[in-house]
Amino acid sequence: MLKKALTIAGSDSGGGAGIQADLKTFSALGVYGLSVITSITAQNTTGVIAVEDISPTMVAKQIDAVFSDIQIDAVKIGMVSNREIIKVIVEGLRKWDVKNIVLDPVMMSESGSRLLDVEARSTLIKELIPLADIITPNLFEASILLERDVITLKDMENAVKELTKMGCSSVLLKGGHLTDRTLAKLTTKAIDVYYDGQSLLRYQADRVKTRNIHGTGCTYSSAIAAYLAFGFKMDRSIARAKDYITGAIQNSLNIGDGPGPTNHFYNLWKEKGE
Ligand SMILES: Nc1ncnc2c1ncn2[C@@H]1O[C@H](COP(=O)(O)OP(=O)(O)OP(=O)(O)O)[C@@H](O)[C@H]1O
């Protein structure tokens, strides 16, 4: 039976991150994709030029429209912008008794623009995180959530345990920005740390030497949602999603003047990236 996944996220006009990355991931993995747009960004590979949030009422209407008509197998949540939008998402998830929720607590674009209001942090923690089956922060987002630095692999292992106490079922802390402090450069492995209250696991791959890392976080969390939609358990979904994101980075595209996007269709296209 056709599986369906929903992304609740912001639009990236450049097509590399946000809603666009999520829908491409769903399609590449053979899942039917739906979207609830929270915000529109005027964005390209070099940065975010402007952001306009969608009204909370319109976000709520999109949620009701999709859930009232279509059976959805998994949901990925990305950019949620502000408190009011978080509140309507929480109401929607409760109202429609949504399962398989992957929350990527997006706070900043990789070019450094804010995608979540400072004051929305507490609402995210109190109301949205407890509904998630998994949250997928990067090092920076984990530091903001915990109000302390998360820098080393040891910090990551402690952080995942602390973050599960916020009420989500599991945490996958992404080490895409992890540095080897003695060598003062990025680690040679791209290591992510997972905890579900029992097992502490690592998912790792060789780091690809590339500047094209636009939308990696969006792609990864959407791939996890897609595999959950297929019915895989969380650990298998992450393992498969890790293979997917690694392939998408290995074949990433030299599009634009800034860091280019991940490639979802390298098996289909002649273009292989670098
Ligand atoms: N150069 C790389 N080579 C291989 N894997 C990478 C590389 N950079 C990041 N990853 C992996 O990509 C996934 C996304 O991690 P990352 O830490 O980049 O997310 P993020 O910072 O949320 O992304 P975004 O740039 O979209 O905000 C993780 O599995 C990470 O280990």
Ligand SMILES: Cc1ncc(CO)c(N)n1
């Ligand atoms: C819309 C949007 N969502 C998420 C990210 C994070 O990569 C981004 N740059 N833009």
